[in-house]
Amino acid sequence: MSDWVEACAAGDIDEEDVMRFDHGGRTFAIYRSPDDEYFATDGLCSHEKVHLAEGLVMDDIIECPKHNGRFNYKTGDARGAPVCVNLKTYPVKVDAGKVLIQVG
């Protein structure tokens, strides 16, 4: 269960932004909140499998770039049409300036 993998340097992501991270044939989205906290979710929108890392982060919301579906990236909750299925979230920690994600 302790599959912590290094995703990026903490400074690689701007505040209130998102970055794509691919690992083990899977894709993730790593977020840096306006409060300088880090979060991670599945990288693809649960609606039509579009990369969320190309979307817009607003407060605690990630908006899909294709159909503007919105999720709370802290909880993974889908916030209404056209997204109906929640995103899976993953534990994240910052260690020695590196962002680590538990992908297990």
Next chain:
Amino acid sequence: MAAITSPAAAGRDYSLTGRDAKLAVENGLAAAEWYHTEIPRKQMKELMQRSDQPAIRDTIIWLGALILSGAGGAWFWGTWWCVPFFFVYGTLYGSSTDSRWHECGHGTAFRTQWMNDAVYQIACFMIMRNPVTWRWSHTRHHTDTIIVGRDPEIAVMRPPDLLRVVLNFFGIPDVWHATTDMVRNAAGVVSAAEKTFIPEQEQPKAIRVARIWLAIYIATMALALYMHSWLPLMLVGLPRLYGAWHHVMTGLLQHGGLADNVIDHRLNSRTVLMNPVSRFIYWNMNYHVEHHMFPMVPYHALPKLHELIKHDLPAPTPSILAGYREMIPAFLRQLRNEDYFLKRELPPTAKPYREELHNHNPMAAAAE
């Protein structure tokens, strides 16, 4: 991806449950990966930024003009002086709601979501588009833009039904279909086509809205009968007919006469330069290639987006008139040859079309 094959041999089947719907899936045209111009993330983030201010300003102007023109029409009712007031009122009611519905449905007009939702509901009522059904149909339109059998929002099918096109300037076919859909939904019936794009859990919402709207229209008609006057219907309902002209005029230009069954918005969408009044009514949707390529960019940022990526797009059509000068002859040629379409020329600075995705399509031979 598989080669794109043309459905044209036996004529196009626009049914969402028909032959071409299956073909589109088999050919990899459904939910395909579309071309988009590369934009650095920093610039894209700036373009995507949301703001309440432009849409609040525009909504105050829009609702203020709607109330004033409606009041003027009612005040002068029974005289010819009511005509210019109802012309303005009808255009704001029956046309500008097309873009308000659209932008607020995308959730990009305002930063604050309840504002998007409020204007969305009002505009949907006026334009007579069920807010649940059309949210999902428009989602499909963006996934499968002008893909035959997949896109439920193809305004002009091939061969073009020109009588229908002309009648739609007066809202007649649209209102007929909207009314029958509303009555059907109010009776609790969701059609097979609607079921292809509205998730099951959303369908009761579409039915609930249809029932509320039907009650409003019945109440308006009852008031008109009680008053022995058309005036209530001139204010609610009929503007969708007498004010539809502008949204049809601009809407036809979005994709009319261009390619179908391609996965590059530069081939199937048209950007048209327009006067400021039309751009206000249309909320900048004249930048239609840009909108389809990057639907998360708010309407107020589309001119900036256009400047940023125009090197990679066909030259914009210089005016509404110029758009009709190329589109109407294309419609007429499609009456004889439904495979004919206008192929947009790219500037030398643009990345070429991915011909490997399109050159197996016999329709390409029909392009001009």
